[in-house]
Amino acid sequence: MGGMTISQKILAAKSGNSSLRAGDIVLADVDLAFANDITAPISIDFVKRLGVDVFDRGKIALIPDHFTPNKDINSANQCKIMRDFVKERDLPLYWESGEVGIEHALLPEQGYIKPGMLIVGADSHTCTHGALGSFATGMGSTDVGFAFATGKSWFRVPESIKFVYKGKRNRWVVGKDLILYTIGKISVAGALYKSMEFSGEAIRELSMEDRLTMCNMAVEAGAKNGIVEPDEITIKYLEERGIKEGDYTIFRSDDDAEYSDIIDIDVSQIEPQIAFPHLPSNTKGISQIERDIKIDQAFIGSCTNGRISDLREAARVLKGNKVAKYVRLIIIPATVEVYKQALKEGLFDIFLEAGAVISTPTCGPCLGGYMGILADGEVCISTSNRNFVGRMGSKKAYVYLSSPAVAAASAVAGKIVHPDEVVK
Amino acid sequence: MKIKGRVWVYPDNVDTDVIIPARYLNTSDPAELAKHCMEDIDENFAKEVKEGDIIVAGYNFGSGSSREHAPIAIKASGVSCVIAKSFSRIFYRNAFNIGLPILESNVVDELEKGDEIEVDTSEGKIMVLKNGKVFKSSVIPEFMQQLIESGGLFGYAKKLLNV
Numbered sequence: 001m002g003g004m005t006i007s008q009k010i011l012a013a014k015s016g017n018s019s020l021r022a023g024d025i026v027l028a029d030v031d032l033a034f035a036n037d038i039t040a041p042i043s044i045d046f047v048k049r050l051g052v053d054v055f056d057r058g059k060i061a062l063i064p065d066h067f068t069p070n071k072d073i074n075s076a077n078q079c080k081i082m083r084d085f086v087k088e089r090d091l092p093l094y095w096e097s098g099e100v101g102i103e104h105a106l107l108p109e110q111g112y113i114k115p116g117m118l119i120v121g122a123d124s125h126t127c128t129h130g131a132l133g134s135f136a137t138g139m140g141s142t143d144v145g146f147a148f149a150t151g152k153s154w155f156r157v158p159e160s161i162k163f164v165y166k167g168k169r170n171r172w173v174v175g176k177d178l179i180l181y182t183i184g185k186i187s188v189a190g191a192l193y194k195s196m197e198f199s200g201e202a203i204r205e206l207s208m209e210d211r212l213t214m215c216n217m218a219v220e221a222g223a224k225n226g227i228v229e230p231d232e233i234t235i236k237y238l239e240e241r242g243i244k245e246g247d248y249t250i251f252r253s254d255d256d257a258e259y260s261d262i263i264d265i266d267v268s269q270i271e272p273q274i275a276f277p278h279l280p281s282n283t284k285g286i287s288q289i290e291r292d293i294k295i296d297q298a299f300i301g302s303c304t305n306g307r308i309s310d311l312r313e314a315a316r317v318l319k320g321n322k323v324a325k326y327v328r329l330i331i332i333p334a335t336v337e338v339y340k341q342a343l344k345e346g347l348f349d350i351f352l353e354a355g356a357v358i359s360t361p362t363c364g365p366c367l368g369g370y371m372g373i374l375a376d377g378e379v380c381i382s383t384s385n386r387n388f389v390g391r392m393g394s395k396k397a398y399v400y401l402s403s404p405a406v407a408a409a410s411a412v413a414g415k416i417v418h419p420d421e422v423v424k
Numbered sequence: 425m426k427i428k429g430r431v432w433v434y435p436d437n438v439d440t441d442v443i444i445p446a447r448y449l450n451t452s453d454p455a456e457l458a459k460h461c462m463e464d465i466d467e468n469f470a471k472e473v474k475e476g477d478i479i480v481a482g483y484n485f486g487s488g489s490s491r492e493h494a495p496i497a498i499k500a501s502g503v504s505c506v507i508a509k510s511f512s513r514i515f516y517r518n519a520f521n522i523g524l525p526i527l528e529s530n531v532v533d534e535l536e537k538g539d540e541i542e543v544d545t546s547e548g549k550i551m552v553l554k555n556g557k558v559f560k561s562s563v564i565p566e567f568m569q570q571l572i573e574s575g576g577l578f579g580y581a582k583k584l585l586n587v
């Protein structure tokens with residue numbers, strides 16, 4: 001029998017098995033379970049109906065990030081359900097507006113994610129956390145309620161697809177472009193029920209923030225999780241958060257691990273990518289756009305691209321430039337730490353001079369929650385992860401996905417352009 | 425279980441945003457969610473759906489968000505079963521967890537809106553009533569059948585925790 005992939009090894013370790021094969025079903029111990037203001041109320045109800053305590057107060061996180069600061073009475077009531085539960089059970093991992101950030105940016109930034117962990121979240125982009133060598137997957141509220149109460153979750157052990165990225169990246173090409181290109185290649189169901197394992201020299205050269213962006217979008221290819229084997233960059237990221245070797249376990253795929261597919265990608269052939277409406281897989285290289293695509297709005301933020309490196313990229317493009325007439329540029333730092341750092345570095349001066357709107361950390365427009373909702377017929381270029389029909393407001397609107405640099409350049413040009421056209 | 429019903433036919437990649445848009449996710453009340461079910465893909469669905477109707481679709485049904493509100497909205501609309509060529513992983517678990525029967529089958533290729541089908545979930549058979557054609561469907565994995573026998577995830581949690 002062949003070896004195991006990193007994903008299979010984590011599931012084996014957490015379910016007390018020495019070996020597992022794809023297709024096995026296991027009940028495993030989770031290290032962290034979390035939910036947000038949309039999904040938590042149903043999970044909390046599950047625990048309350050059982051009449052039990054949560055399995056471990058320190059391993060449950062409740063993060064009100066989607067409709068906060070509350071946009072209306074109903075969303076305020078949903079947050080109150082969370083807050084009351086947190087108070088009642090004295091749960092430490094809870095953040096109010098003013099300290100909260102987007103869950104998938106906040107948790108790694110604050111040092112709650114470590115290699116080898118098994119993580120479930122009631123949000124599809126929980127797969128983001130695989131960037132740190134953990135097995136992290138999104139589930140629904142009932143599954144996460146079950147984990148809150150029992151500390152366990154059941155899993156069908158996934159097959160893995162290994163992606164091997166080779167070569168040197170071109171100027172302006174970042175993690176977002178690599179993942180958009182990859183989803184374009186394999187389609188939105190190309191990794192359905194499977195793990196996406198990102199490897200190769202070009203991944204080892206990628207910053208942790210870019211890896212988080214790539215794993216974030218694994219679910220857009222249908223994957224159960226995205227994962228990167230820990231390396232020096234991972235260890236350095238952890239050390240910066242006071243997490244030492246010995247605080248975590250590093251798993252690696254066996255040389256003879258079985259993969260359902262191995263896909264080689266030469267990153268030197270990739271240019272900045274644009275995903276056309278209405279699927280993240282409708283990707284084209286930016287030079288392949290046939291006609292001018294005028295935009296009404298640009299959005300830089302979300303759990304995909306609202307981190308400090310994303311804001312720095314945007315600032316690099318926006319410095320000394322103005323947003324085009326009749327175009328709105330919305331910039332949302334993903335966490336309070338990102339917000340403070342951006343302020344300290346003077347990025348907000350650049351954004352405000354350019355004519356951008358800056359908001360407190362929130363998911364905001366990404367899911368059509370609030371702020372930056374699109375009208376009928378409008379076009380937005382967004383650094384978020386989905387461009388489905390109606391995702392950001394009107395079902396007659398059009399959302400294109402790109403990196404922060406492309407979104408910033410497009411805001412200046414008033415149409416979708418390569419950053420080189422704005423930064424000479 | 426045997427289910428007979430009228431079908432609503434949809435394409436590949438029906439995502440959770442069109443099943444229940446985020447603008448309605450400031451509640452988890454099933455009746456409220458049902459009012460907007462399928463709104464961004466089919467304006468007539470919520471008005472015209474009848475108790476027992478069946479949704480059939482192509483590949484990757486329920487892709488996108490983890491929002492359990494999507495299967496909750498479908499179930500609260502009175503839909504008896506969803507049959508697709510494949511489901512997104514999270515939607516599949518969510519539907520199962522809330523007791524909305526879902527089956528994988530290619531039957532959508534044979535159907536038009538309003539056709540009637542008969543589904544036998546235990547045998548994994550789907551009959552198209554207009555022409556008598558029979559399609560096979562996936563069978564629920566054994567572990568999931570045990571979960572059903574324990575009373576779903578809630579019953580299973582009670583058993584695990586001995587409460």
